[in-house]
Amino acid sequence: MRVASYYSNSDIRLEEKPRPTIGEGELLVRIEASGICGTDCLEWYRINRVPLVLGHEIAGVVAEVGRGARLYKVGDRVSVSHHVPCGKCRFCKSGHESVCDTLRKTNFDPGGFSEFVRVPKINIEKGGVYKLPKNVSFEEATFIEPLACVVRGQRLANFSAEGGSADLCGGRKDKSVLVIGSGISGLLHIQLAKLGGAKIIVATDISEPRLKAARKLGADYAIDARGYTPKRFKEFNSGYLADFVIICAGARQAFEQGLRSVERGGTVLVFAAAGKNMTMPVPINDIFWRNEVTITSSYAGSPDDHRQALEKIASHKINVYDMITHRFGLGGTGRGFRLVAKAKESIKVIIEPQK
Numbered sequence: 467m468r469v470a471s472y473y474s475n476s477d478i479r480l481e482e483k484p485r486p487t488i489g490e491g492e493l494l495v496r497i498e499a500s501g502i503c504g505t506d507c508l509e510w511y512r513i514n515r516v517p518l519v520l521g522h523e524i525a526g527v528v529a530e531v532g533r534g535a536r537l538y539k540v541g542d543r544v545s546v547s548h549h550v551p552c553g554k555c556r557f558c559k560s561g562h563e564s565v566c567d568t569l570r571k572t573n574f575d576p577g578g579f580s581e582f583v584r585v586p587k588i589n590i591e592k593g594g595v596y597k598l599p600k601n602v603s604f605e606e607a608t609f610i611e612p613l614a615c616v617v618r619g620q621r622l623a624n625f626s627a628e629g630g631s632a633d634l635c636g637g638r639k640d641k642s643v644l645v646i647g648s649g650i651s652g653l654l655h656i657q658l659a660k661l662g663g664a665k666i667i668v669a670t671d672i673s674e675p676r677l678k679a680a681r682k683l684g685a686d687y688a689i690d691a692r693g694y695t696p697k698r699f700k701e702f703n704s705g706y707l708a709d710f711v712i713i714c715a716g717a718r719q720a721f722e723q724g725l726r727s728v729e730r731g732g733t734v735l736v737f738a739a740a741g742k743n744m745t746m747p748v749p750i751n752d753i754f755w756r757n758e759v760t761i762t763s764s765y766a767g768s769p770d771d772h773r774q775a776l777e778k779i780a781s782h783k784i785n786v787y788d789m790i791t792h793r794f795g796l797g798g799t800g801r802g803f804r805l806v807a808k809a810k811e812s813i814k815v816i817i818e819p820q821k
């Protein structure tokens with residue numbers, strides 16, 4: 467079968483690999499669509515392990531069923547999690563499934579930028595295979611994983627969508643939100659925050675097409691990050707800073723702006739990876755002391771987050787279709803990576819390995 471092997475962001479090669487053979491309890495999935503994630507292009511994080519077949523936002527059709535994998539049959543349309551939590555360790559039990567050792571070790575074989583993947587038994591047993599309803603296309607289904615991460619982020623930051631559980635702002639459903647970086651994750655955060663009843667959403671980016679998408683998908687104001695200041699946020703928000711700041715860009719400036727933009731009692735969600743070895747001094751007195759500010763983070767998504775994401779996509783509460791800007795066959799994976807790494811005119815780039 468053909469795979470797209472990653473050597474660096476500018477060196478992706480179409481190669482031949484044997485099609486994986488499956489064992490007991492496993493599945494072989496023919497990949498129909500595979501999204502390129504911003505983290506796929508995190509070169510410093512990948513470069514010491516190359517060549518890699520990346521791709522973890524997948525959707526496809528079950529092509530073979532191993533003995534004992536009774537819940538699935540050939541022809542089922544599915545999305546699959548590459549990482550699954552054990553459900554039993556101290557982290558899983560405390561609701562931090564995505565820091566579980568098992569989650570960090572599990573993966574499918576070889577990766578989504580390939581014609582087929584083998585889904586190990588553990589991914590199936592731990593609930594990492596999701597059957598797609600008829601009204602969800604393969605390309606829409608590639609958003610299940612990124613949206614699951616966003617669902618998790620907002621929940622861990624106590625900004626629960628649709629009036630969910632604990633609301634740290636005293637039960638108000640009128641929080642103001644700042645989304646820094648309007649790539650895929652930023653745009654999904656905007657939509658989910660809107661769904662969760664945000665009073666006002668301000669988004670930033672340095673790319674005009676992305677700002678346009680932010681406006682279209684629910685931001686009340688979308689402005690160039692280079693001209694953004696916390697003072698501008700106050701102007702939009704009757705004199706207050708943001709109750710909820712979501713950092714979806716990895717530049718130092720994004721973190722600085724985020725910390726400077728949080729209102730007393732508010733929360734900053736660190737959602738983006740930063741440059742290698744990046745550190746940042748935090749002005750304790752200005753930002754923390756007397757302000758009851760929470761800085762939190764979230765990583766990946768649990769099977770439950772994925773199911774919630776799928777439900778939101780299937781019910782069209784979240785519009786993912788309009789975020790797709792480019793589609794390529796497997797041979798176009800390199801072009802796709804260059805577009806995503808540049809983070810300018812593309813939003814979602816989908817690879818269709820059967821083409």
Ligand SMILES: [Zn+2]
Nearest residue numbers: 503505611612
């Ligand atoms: Zn991803």
Ligand SMILES: [Zn+2]
Nearest residue numbers: 552555558566
């Ligand atoms: Zn665990």
